[in-house]
Amino acid sequence: MRISTQSFFERSAAGMGRLQQKLFQVQRQIGAGTKFLTPSGDPVAAARALGVSQSLAETAQYAASRSRAGQSLSMEESALQSATGVLQNVKTLIVQAGNGTLTAADRGTLATALESQFAELLGVANSTDGNGQYLFAGFKGDAPPFVEQGDGTVNYMGNAGQRLVQVDVARQIAATDDGESVFGAVQGSAMRVPAAAAGNGGSGVFSNVSVADGLNYTVTFNSSATYTVSYVAADGTPVAVGPQVFTPGQSIAVAGLTMQIDGAPIAGDVFTVQDATSAGADVFQAVRDLIGALRVPATDAAAMAKVLNALSTADVKINNAHDNVLTVRSAVGSRLAELDSLNASGEWRNIVDQTYLSELQDLDYASALSEFAQRETNLRATQQTFARLQSIALFNYL
Known part of the structure; x- marks a missing residue:
């Protein structure tokens, strides 16, 4: 099979181009x-x-x-x-x-x-x-x-x-x-927070307050000697207990309320115990x-x-x-x-x-560098081979 010079150059150039591209x-x-x-x-x-x-x-x-x-x-x-x-x-x-x-x-x-x-x-x-x-x-x-x-x-x-x-x-x-x-x-x-009404005129001082249930209580003094405890029951019913006899320093214990009041409250004095x-x-x-x-x-x-x-x-x-x-x-x-x-x-x-x-x-740099070296060697070998082949002619041997 005869290969023309032009075809040889074209194929060689294309092969080297592919190698160079890779x-x-x-x-x-x-x-x-x-x-x-x-x-x-x-x-x-x-x-x-x-x-x-x-x-x-x-x-x-x-x-x-x-x-x-x-x-x-x-x-x-x-x-x-x-x-x-x-x-x-x-x-x-x-x-x-x-x-x-x-x-x-x-x-x-x-x-x-x-x-x-x-x-x-x-x-x-x-x-x-x-x-x-x-x-x-x-x-x-x-x-x-x-x-x-x-x-x-x-x-x-x-x-x-x-x-x-x-x-x-x-x-x-x-x-x-x-x-x-x-x-x-x-x-x-x-x-729960106990408090004395701002308008109290007596010298009653509360202490030792506790509530056994979740209700709010109000202690109202009818006189210096009696008081009434009022609250709203769990079912919403208003309840008033009294009048009760007041003894200074003695604990008031009504329903779930326990409270001690010292001093001398007067009629109209009010003490409350409410949720916070x-x-x-x-x-x-x-x-x-x-x-x-x-x-x-x-x-x-x-x-x-x-x-x-x-x-x-x-x-x-x-x-x-x-x-x-x-x-x-x-x-x-x-x-x-x-x-x-x-x-x-x-x-x-x-x-x-x-x-x-x-x-x-x-x-992976190790693999890539190895591949680069391999392809570079292939390209260089191809180029050297092409250079040698293209220089071969009959006239060189006459």
């Missing part, structure tokens, strides 16, 4: 560090790699969301820790104020100290997350949630919303708590009422009874508020712990996906 492809793979340069190079692996890349992107987004939620919850936990400390200080001041040797000036000094604690607690309740958003404002994070009015009362201007963050495929977590549930609520197990919510769960109002009671000079037994009764009421309310803040703080801690767990599982999932993605598309 060598260039391996060289590009080495430069890019990937098994395939385009999806057409390995359609199945490319499709799987796309799915794994999307999973990695979602994992990264969830990790970023958990980071933001963790930052917000950490700042809330810090604020709640401060609130816990303030309420503990208030409880200590209440105990000090109950010292019978204190003068009106001493109680005024304690009231001033309570004013400072009140301001600190209000500042904690209006804490921000560092980005201008108020932690305890619900969805109204751009404005202070607690606003003090001219009369000293504090109004909650936020709402009951919780900012939820998607921290995993099927898990949303609350990154904040609304202020009403923190500073204006109590737990279901909160102590009915008695008012606003911690700011509890502190403000206590401050007001300590600032009134106790010049006689009736005035001193008002102070002592106010202290007892405030003590129970502050204890309930303190327990509520601790419960919320515990819930925040649980959410932070859950975020840590989700971060750990997210990191593990990320490692697994990265490993699989590497298996799909990362180049």
